[in-house]
Amino acid sequence: MGLNKIILVVLFFCFGVVTSAQTARIKGVILDKNNQPATNVNVSCQSVGTRSNVNGFYILTVPANQKVVVVFSHVSLKKATVAVNLKSDEDYEFNLVMNDKDEQMGEVVVTVNNKKRVQGITTIEPATIRKIPGANAGVENILKSMPGFNSNNELSTQYAVRGGNYDENLVYVNEIEVYRPFLIRSGQQEGLSFTNTDLVQNIDFSAGGFQAKYGDKLSSVLDITYRTPTQFGAVAEASFLGASVAVDAVSKNGKWSEVSGIRYRNNSLLVNSQETQSNYTPTFADFQTNVNFKPSDKLEFSFLGNISSNDYKYQPLTRQTNFGTIDDPMALLIYYEGQEKDKYTTVFGAVKTTYTPSKNSTYKLIASAYHTQEQEYYDILAQYRLGEVDANLGSENFGDVKFTRAIGGQLNHARNDLDALIVNAELKGIHNWKKNQFEWGAKFTRESIRDRVIEWEVIDSAGFSINPPKILLKNDQPYAPYTGPLVPYQNVRATNFVDINRFSGYVQWSRKGYIGDNEIWMNAGVRSQNWTVSGDGITSSTQFTFSPRAQFSIKPNWNKDMFFRLSGGLYHQPPSYRELRDADGVVQPEVKAQQSIHIVLSNDYSFKMWERPFKMVSEIYYKALTDVNPYTLDNVRIRYAAANNAKAYAQGFDFRLNGEFVPGTESWFSFGYLKTEENRDGKGYISRPTDQRLKFALLFQDYMPKIPSIKLYLNLVYNTGLPGGSPSYSDPYLYQNRLNDYRRADVGFSKVLIDEQNPSTKRWLQPFKELAIGLEIFNLFDNQNAITNTWVRDVYSKNQYAIPNYMTTRVFNVKVNMRF
Template sequence: MGLYSYAQNARVKGIILDENNNPVENVNINAQNKSAKTNANGFYEIIIPANQKISIIFSHVSLQKTTVTLQLKPNEDYEFNVTMNNKAEQMGEVVIVNNKKRVQGITNIEPEVIRRIPGANAGIENILKTLPGVYSNNELSTQYAVRGGNYDENLVYVNEIEVYRPFLIRSGQQEGLSFTNTDLVQNVDFSGGGFQAKFGDKLSSVLDITYRRPTKFGATAEASFLGGSLSVDAVSKNQKWSALTGVRYRDNSLLVNSQETETNFRPTFADVQTNINYTASTKWQWSFLGNISQNKYNNQPLTRQTNFGTINDPIALLVFYQGQEKSKYDTYFGALKSTFTVNENFILKFIGSVYHTLEQEYFDIDAAYSLGEVDGNIGGENFGNVTFSRAIGSQLNHARNDLDALIVNTEIKGFHTLKKHQIEWGIKYTREDIRDRIIEWEVIDSAGFSINPPKFPKGIKLPANNQPYEPYVGPLVPFQNVRAKNFVTINRFSGYAQWSLKDKIGSADVWYNAGVRIHTWQVPEYDLDNNGKIALWQFSGSNTHTQAVISPRAQFAIKPDWSKDMVFRLSGGFYHQPPFYREIRDAQGEVNPNVKAQQSIHVVLSNDYSFKMWKRPFKMVTEAYYKSLTDVNPYTIDNVRIRYAATNNATSYAQGFDMRLNGEFVHGTESWFSFGYLKTKENIDNRGDIPRPTDQRLKFAILFQDYMPNIPSVKVYLNLVYNTGLPGGSPSYADPYDYLNRLRDYRRADLGFSYVFTEKNNLRPEGHWMKRFKDLSLGFEIFNMFNNQNAITNTWVRDAYTKSQYAIPNYLTTRVFNVKLSVRL
């Protein structure tokens, strides 16, 4: 009888965490007449009857009750890990939408979606670019712009720890790997504006990522023509220790070799990342996040031909290269985090991190070019070939740039619950130590005649250059020449305090949040003695520039007691961006310690509507926003390199409307459609409004998942983005008021097919070899499916004979095919 009874039972086990990913002790688990409790590590185990629908109730004195309904097979072991808080409840096997994120204006992205969707630079940023208000026109880059901001205006956190990107990178194809390893991710939240005071001092957006806490051994692996990755989950027997470790390798040769420039080129990127957790007791938890990455970018360009012009007057740029580029970016990052639970209503967190980057950018590239006439006779033997060269010139680029940056952070946070009120606060100290040497110059000649620089060096007046009609007797100087050596130390103190409350007005639910941030920083002046060392007088108080800003912010949300599930939200406040090192260094490499923080008054009005269509869940989110910016630091964008003016001589604004519809267009899969309208302009020195470099007016995006009805093991994924053209394509040294042209529209579609071998694992008998895999799939991807020619910048070529200057587009990647194998244990 006892054996028979055991055979008709099943076991449910797992770990229960709170919303801060800390184990919860003394959670009561009840199922029919069975009960259990979690231990100090949040672990539980309960036996339930098999072959029956059983409701399991998880309850705790200070957390919201959670319910799940399961029907398990005899002797089945089922793992169910629960996140409990006072805002969400789990019913069935699906978590109901978290109202906390709805009222904060946060978009949550499932990690599985991130891993499945194809992209030339797959990962979290690849998915972000399909969201409304998020703009990019470079598939090789992980950088993105949000609602009129630039790449430097986005906050990125991993496990509440701010992460950074390299300084010197000027091209998307140099970037390699994003810091975030998608194999380790548990949760991804994104806010495009109007975010709370607890987030840092940036103007545009917040990407908040949480790595998962393993509960048992697991492993994932992926291999493709672009590289591979391997991650391992490990847990100690007593559940006190857990670790995630991921190793990644990427080779971008497949992508960059599809471009027009023929090169000997093999850019390689590798990193290793680990997240270690230790539960010392019910009150103390510790974690360590570490990352080491190395990006090598070795490029030896050979030839290039770009056809442009019109049908009646086709022109080609022919370039023959000599020389090479050797750039390297090594980064080291370590962070220690400790959480101390004083009592159930008071939690303290201590965070310390160190970021060290060593970067070098070395190149000597001589480009001999000619402009030629192209045979436009369709059907002719020489169609598309150059028949006559009418201009010849050359360009020599040289750089020896080195940067050594060390950034240290220490922070303490507090979380208090006082009945219905929640109070959070934090204090942070940051020290940035930058050692930067810049030596780069460019020499241009056209048909043998040297081209003078667009801006003359200080103190030099060059005579007019009227070659070839008159001999030039002035000095020969580079067209561009930047030489500087900067040793900069910035000390920052920042803090925040905020209050939150969920209440009612009549029968409507309402949420309040109000907070304030304070940020002060010091930038000392310095000088170098004859030996290249910092002069001691820089440390005196009279030569230290101290500034401070205060940023009040607030959110209000209301959920009326309507038959339709709607939430309305109004948020905004003052957002400041105290200058980072890049922002105080101008285009000539000189540091201006007096640069102020850019300020934005931000207002966001949104509606979140959840509904059912075809008996499936859907959601439509619409947001209207307006930003008014003062003390703006103007900049230009060259590929992904931002060059600031290091002044505060501009004002600007950004306004727009975003809409996103997401849901199960195909049963069991999430897809979405995004639309965005943006208008952003700036006024430099009161010369009038012109489009900002990120003024990308319209945006459409589709992320779609499907499967073949007759072969459900075959999955189909589509990632489609359309952005109207950015202003620019002008030389970075040019006056923006003289160049108001735009780049061409950005259009890209990536398609992926995947055959999932483990799709029918539930139908396979016990002991089948396929049962050991949670996922085993083979995929085929087509990047840039329609082979659109997208341009990132223009190369400006001068013709001394015709006195003309041509803008030749620098095209991005063409159509590329990839094969990918994914394994998860």
């Protein structure tokens, strides 16, 4: 599909020319009498049909707003039929067990039951996540193409949502909260995201205004469900960046099932494309398993386990960064000595019990433990030259530094160790009564942190040691001897033994009803938390929060499938350990929870274009934040002031258009506008570190019409620049310059060699059910995107220069995907 058509479609919707959707979808899993997946079952309705795949799964588009009959037939099984009446764009799940003796007939009358649409939750297909290219492929890679989500670091899985920071996002796997390592400061140290996309069944995301059942964070919720397999299977992937293997297993009686995966990643291909030449030998690996046991229809047990090891070794050698203008080109040359050795080892385990005594009541008991041991050791000496570049095209020394304007050095040292143990126990209940649903939960969390911080930095310029700005002693060198103290430019030393006990709970009510002929959904709830901070040398502090939240949704009785939602409430974020530790490494137990009054107004419109389904979602939001804990952002490291001395706001608009621009594939276009500012100590409003004003993103999938086995995937992101890059110890009210805009395009090409849906492709390579080989090009247009600035002094002009720290350049990757 051409670019002109895409632009035409966007303009078409901007002027409000729309078409009503008149179809719905029925989908599910078909099993035989032995509870095994029934393959190649014909599923038809009127003149449209499909077949179930090897897992028994099917999906069929049917006419909406009328009673239709869906027929299930198979050569060795008796026919089954079901009559349904679905609303426009409704997704209805119908699972069927077919037998070889009696025909089955039934009728289902369905009203709109799309709970995720009501709650303002975006669902992402796992298959899309596995296909879309990205330097750090996975769930977070896809989220970066969504409106309201921002990240300027392709090596990182961390993201900011609607003006929040990396610590303000909730992540759940199978309803179990997961955690990140504490000490990571650079995206290239991260390695692997917690989520293994080879194990994923369902991914839901909310960018704000979420319900009380979700935890105490200010920005977003990522809710991931790992699949429960129905038969044995295996998938594998290998590329220049690493490899992964996942296996599904099921017992003969179907009561036990397990899905496990192991991953290995090496970012050398990406890091070696940066300007800093280095010896880089990282090892990122993890193993995950999800085991399920269902002894009866009323009782189910599951275990989620993860072991992860990130062994990061980095030895920088040299770097040259060219900057300046055509008339005044300059360069920064750096020669390094020393190395960095970091290690992050995490172990996570959780047990979940689900008991369903009746169809109207469900109880869940969840217990989990997370243990991380982290070390960050480095001694790196950087000796630099700042000079003018020879710009004479005819010169033999073209591009070299011909005149040095400044020299200096910088020595960084760290011996940081952290040991953290976090345990949780939670009881939850769900009860249905008539048209009402009640949900409640109670949770206890204990966090034990053992932390040692030793960091210092010494800066030398033209042979003179530079004191930090907070030491304002007279220095007339070289005209007069300097007699003041020689101190590090930065110096942090602290040892903290901290325990945090948290008691939290929630209760919420949901109901569906009508106002006239218009369908409405209502949700109201409240959650609270009580926490106590204690430890060696710490005065114990106990605090309490109370957070009411509500949602109201309405679907007018119009010909158009239009949906409106208003949600919000008072959200709190009780401080984590990182939020309690100030810039000097000292724990401040009296830090209060940051709080936000959050309001979201959204419109969800489903329609058809070119006889294919599309959806347009737009949202306006506003956050008023108080008791704000200010922070600085350096790469992916956050350092808090550990003081509630600011207030802030975030406001914006998000828009997303998704659908089948190409038949059979989902693509989308996103746009977001954000403005977020804070007022520290009453000095006035300035931009927050995450104030990224404009965001455009395009995720596009295509294939060659005459050769559908050749596929194209494009992931394009444009973000305006973030504030940042100011010198250390600088006053943010004096330095409000921004980084350059972030522009990145990743493209992937794939050739399917074997497809189980097309038996003719399986004449060779018999062991495989599917086999594909692909080429990925990261940063297609080779844009220079900066994550921070390095500040260098020129002793002659008395100026400081902001030298951009660029991210990865264009990189090629080859990968192979297999399914057995």
